[in-house]
Amino acid sequence: MKVSYECGPCYLRQAREALDLATDDENLKMEIMEEIFQYLSNRFKGGINSNKTGSIMHQMIKEKTGCKDPYYKEKIEGNKLALKYLPDVKEILKDDNSLENHVKIAIIGNILDFGAFTLDDDIESVIKSSLNKDLAVKDIEEFENSLKTNDKVLYLVDNTGEIVFDKLLLEKIKEYDLDITIAVKSEPILNDACMSEALDAGLDEFGEIVEIGCGTVGYVDSEISDEFREIFNNHKFIISKGMGNYEGLTEIDLSKKDIYFLLCAKCNTISRDIGVNLHDMLLFKK
Structure with a gap:
């Protein structure tokens, strides 16, 4: 973008x-x-x-x-706080275990800034109110069809903290018997998830974790490694989390991909580009 x-x-x-x-x-x-x-x-x-x-x-x-990872402490605390609330989120999902609710939870993870929350904040009420909010763009039927008709998926994660909530969607995807490959940054950038944070969050329970070969803001096609390019090219079905990945992936030809974006439109530039309102929750096929 x-x-x-x-x-x-x-x-x-x-x-x-x-x-x-x-x-x-x-x-x-x-x-x-x-x-x-x-x-x-x-x-x-x-x-x-x-x-x-x-x-x-x-x-x-x-x-x-000389600081290679300015957000190091924030990333650790973000994962720790999200893991604390994971059991509460699982309880909430017991009332409605639908695919759509799992998608919403993954997007709510994208909304929540775990680095800005404390243990005293009422995160549970934020989660519940967001679950009651409709997705502004909801390509859920197409998404489920892709889960049913593909045998593998590439899942591009976004931030630490958020990746803990991704676990619930990854667990739901496993019910469709897909092989999951989870892509993380190779080098620290902002509070994006790298291999160590993904392992700490337990994402390896659901699939192989691979690195994209660089530490860029979102996805930058010119910077990824040859190894990751081969992985990317070998996956037709891709799930992309967050605004940064949306910004980068929309710079390349996706016509042969079955790609879905899960995000909250948290800035005016993104919301105008997609054609939605600020703060809308979105699951859409590009």
Whole structure:
């Protein structure tokens, strides 16, 4: 997906957050922010790739601070908090064990920012209220048909914390007797799930976990490894979680893919691109 004017301040917000997590050196933060302004002033214009631009910016921060994983603590806490609430979510699903509710739970995981919650927050009420909300785009019948007619699926995960809720959908997918391959980032970027976080969350219970060969914001086709490209090409049926993967995958030809996007439209640029309202929950086939 291409940038909109609103991506500019979003890059700067992300840069400030990453810098604050990566270093306490105020002089270094000023120096790096100056370089980010210079980088964006040279690169930021209509038609550029949103994910690649953000990936380069975050790589600058990691290299110049020497902190390879600014979100390390946030990722651990995100998984820990989500795992704490997993039994409660399973209880909620006992009342309605439908495929649609499992899809909603996976999308609710995409809505919840586990790094921003504490043990005192009423996450259960957020989950219940979201389950009562209709999917704005609901290609559930097509989705179930794909589960029934394919023998394997590639599942592209998004953030830590969120991946714990993905487990419930993965468990439901297993009922359709599919082989599941779960794709994670090879290097830390933001709070995206890498191999260690996926293993900590127990995703290996449901399928083979593979790395995409890079640590980019979302999916950037030019950066994935040859090994992952072969895996991607060998899967017709793909499930993509989150906005970053949507932004990257819509840059490539998907005409031969049976691909579904599960996400919450959390920014105006994404909601306009898809044609939905801000904060809508979506399951749609591209």
